[in-house]
Amino acid sequence: MEQLQIAPLRDLLSHFRFMITLRSQEGKYHSLILFRLSTLQDPGSKDSISDDLCLPGTDEHGLSISSSSNQRQIYVMESSCPHLGADMSHADIEECETGMVAVCPWHRYDFDLKTGKSETGLKACTYDVEVRIDPADGVEKVFMQTPKEGRNWRLVELRPVSEEFADPPPPPKAIKHTQMAVSIETDEVEPVVPAVNPPKTLMQWAVLILNTPNPTLKVERTRHAVDLFRTGKLGSIGHKSPNVPRPPDVPLREESFARNTVDPKKVKSRKNLAVMLHALANIEQWAIDLAWDIMARFGPDHPDLPPAFFSDFSKMALDESKHFSLLTARLAAISPSTPYGSMPVHASLWESATVTSHSLRSRLAIIHLVHEARGLDINPATIERFRRAGDMETVRVMEIIHADEVTHVTSGHRWFTWVCAQEGTADPVSAFREEVRRGWRGDVKGPFNVEDREKAGLTPHFYEDLKGEMGFIAKLEQESKNENQVANLNADVAPLNIQYDKA
Numbered sequence: 001m002e003q004l005q006i007a008p009l010r011d012l013l014s015h016f017r018f019m020i021t022l023r024s025q026e027g028k029y030h031s032l033i034l035f036r037l038s039t040l041q042d043p044g045s046k047d048s049i050s051d052d053l054c055l056p057g058t059d060e061h062g063l064s065i066s067s068s069s070n071q072r073q074i075y076v077m078e079s080s081c082p083h084l085g086a087d088m089s090h091a092d093i094e095e096c097e098t099g100m101v102a103v104c105p106w107h108r109y110d111f112d113l114k115t116g117k118s119e120t121g122l123k124a125c126t127y128d129v130e131v132r133i134d135p136a137d138g139v140e141k142v143f144m145q146t147p148k149e150g151r152n153w154r155l156v157e158l159r160p161v162s163e164e165f166a167d168p169p170p171p172p173k174a175i176k177h178t179q180m181a182v183s184i185e186t187d188e189v190e191p192v193v194p195a196v197n198p199p200k201t202l203m204q205w206a207v208l209i210l211n212t213p214n215p216t217l218k219v220e221r222t223r224h225a226v227d228l229f230r231t232g233k234l235g236s237i238g239h240k241s242p243n244v245p246r247p248p249d250v251p252l253r254e255e256s257f258a259r260n261t262v263d264p265k266k267v268k269s270r271k272n273l274a275v276m277l278h279a280l281a282n283i284e285q286w287a288i289d290l291a292w293d294i295m296a297r298f299g300p301d302h303p304d305l306p307p308a309f310f311s312d313f314s315k316m317a318l319d320e321s322k323h324f325s326l327l328t329a330r331l332a333a334i335s336p337s338t339p340y341g342s343m344p345v346h347a348s349l350w351e352s353a354t355v356t357s358h359s360l361r362s363r364l365a366i367i368h369l370v371h372e373a374r375g376l377d378i379n380p381a382t383i384e385r386f387r388r389a390g391d392m393e394t395v396r397v398m399e400i401i402h403a404d405e406v407t408h409v410t411s412g413h414r415w416f417t418w419v420c421a422q423e424g425t426a427d428p429v430s431a432f433r434e435e436v437r438r439g440w441r442g443d444v445k446g447p448f449n450v451e452d453r454e455k456a457g458l459t460p461h462f463y464e465d466l467k468g469e470m471g472f473i474a475k476l477e478q479e480s481k482n483e484n485q486v487a488n489l490n491a492d493v494a495p496l497n498i499q500y501d502k503a
């Protein structure tokens, strides 16, 4: 059985739970949770518990086994509960007669962390963990057994189960809520949980958040909803309900944040870091909505989507909320006179959401594997600009964002290949290129961050020499006299209808 290195032991001392994503050579994914229960200290410190443990043995690779997972109290199990698929990242850990158990937040079934066994008869999938001393450098490293199916498993995500949020700055006063032509003025501060008809399912929360125009409240509601979902306090996901609410065509925006479209020519010449932070925060605000929209729009059409899909995208919504709050906090710190909302913003990201609103496969391809993957290409240069300006705190924030974005592209790849498999499409690469041809305009531009794209599952076969023909198809539509023929070519590319007032 393959063994996979997770990390040096010292890297796991910062937190007690980590999310792990593995991908096999064949493109299969496993999402896992690593629980570290002991209060280990830095193995390099003189108080390290290493000295108290049994003498190391040697494994078949000649690596010293410094202790068993039980001694270290490090356990790895699948992140989806075997009952109905709840996310186990927020499971309670309890001690019982036979050992330590993880208690699922949804229905409180408990699973032995070592064996996965439960009194209910269900069994969670667990993996053996070992801590070994690498003779090459003398460093203690954590290894895990890999899943049985698949080959050449690699670690594509290891991150603590905790979210770093900066407190969002206070919302602007005298909010004007608009939904295109509809305008409602209010100065009231809405509660995070509405007093009337509070949402009871994840889908209801998704639609409420999409209809929440205040970005600070959007962030707060996202945090609250994801926490409810993870800790089993929601009635259900709700995507199979006949009364599932529908998402808006375009999420609500406060008028002050939606008055203009940035002129791309001007953006290029702007050097101001505050302008960059403002623009990045605007993208993150749309990204929060995109994460909720993919769940609310496509969940009801795909009742076969497993809970892991909603776990991945609710995590994404939470990440984007974290990014928004971190960026707006940095903006407030470096430029108090230009808080979020004081500069014009654009809605171009939602244009692609509109173009792909007919198909989950198209949405995943265009938003998550083109737009978000482009972010991986651009982020390093953005980080460098802040570094050159000496703003190391923003560098730190951008590095957090970049690491998260790799996992978002990973989720895009995971669920794109899942949809392809459900449809019986054998070749996800060809399916992706076809989606881009139909739903993207112009070249998919480099230079590419090949390394991080590859981490996320996007090999160059996906994106090299790729060109979208959306405009070309639209032109055909105009020129063709045969409407039926055009409809067959491009039934899904609807004209955009996003009209923001010019400032």
Ligand code: FES
Residues within 6 Å of the ligand: 081, 082, 083, 084, 085, 086, 104, 105, 106, 107, 108, 109
């Ligand atoms: S006990 Fe985990 S989903 Fe029901």
